[in-house]
Amino acid sequence: MTTFHDQVIAILPKLRVQALSLTRNRAMAEDLVQDAVCNALAAQNSFIPGTNFSAWMHRILRNRFISDLRKRRDTTDIDDVPASTFATNPAHEDTLALKDLSLALSRLPSEQREALVMVVIHGMSYETLAEATGCAVGTAKSRVFRARRQLEAWMMGELPANDKLSVKVAALRAALEQKQRVGARGTDLSHN
Template sequence: MTGDFHTDLKSLLPRLRVYALSLTRDRDRADDLVQETVVKALSGQHSYRPGTNFGAWLFRIQRNEFISGLRRARPTVCLDDVISNALSHPPHQESGLIMREFLGAFHRLAHGQREALLLAVLEGYPYARIAEHCGVSIGTIKSRISRARMSLEASLTGEDRAADASTAALADPVARAEVALT
């Protein structure tokens, strides 16, 4: 080392490039890293203390610049991104409640309706085969399936509760009088 900042910097450029190549494993990125190191060294020239190891000082600047570049290039994910929505899981509680409500409504069906609906929808049997299995006519099977579907729909949409409430209201004499007055 000569003691002249600029001369010593020029003499270390080949070693800085070799070290940059070992860090980046890419010629273009290594050249950029050497350039950034030299710029930092020139701008921080006043902080270098003569008599200390100049090469170690430069290599430390280069290493720190490389690490800072890695941190800047670290991939980030925007939380409002479509990817984050795909990574999140929808709540499962509601599906369990829906299934429990459906099973309750299904078990309230009459046995014949339940059996006909299961054979038609889940097993995919034609009406004639279901009628033969149950020992009734095809028209009865069609009626049972239709009534089962309507009953399930009414039960799951809450229409049967409204009908039950209106029936209960008409059974009350005071409610009947109010309905008659309107």
């Protein structure tokens, strides 16, 4: 029979992945995992042996993340983000696709993003996801379904014309392409 501490150690890699998906910052993710483990150790007497330890730990981590968010209320306006964040070399289509995916993932509602990561990356069942997030199984399935559909729409370019972020990204891409065309013509002229 595994001890409580053995179970905590065994689940650490999955907690790190979940924390990274929530925080999108490696240092913050490590702090979140450490805080969640401390909370779990302090509350180990409340864990009922034979129940789903993984779901219990994921719920502690998620609740700690939400609690930290409420304390911090740290937000960034898209206009404050440097334009260089969105600019990439068009020759690197894979890099551009990954940045688009990362941007699309960050735009998903947190419940959908978390559900998608836990099912797709962790391989968690809908039942375990539902238990970990405190929702019904149907709600868990719905969150993953909606996240997948929304990502697909965004990745296929199906954004509303008045979407501020898509307008800004399109303008930045157009400016970058124009700059590269002007630079390429200037290079051609200098060789003649």
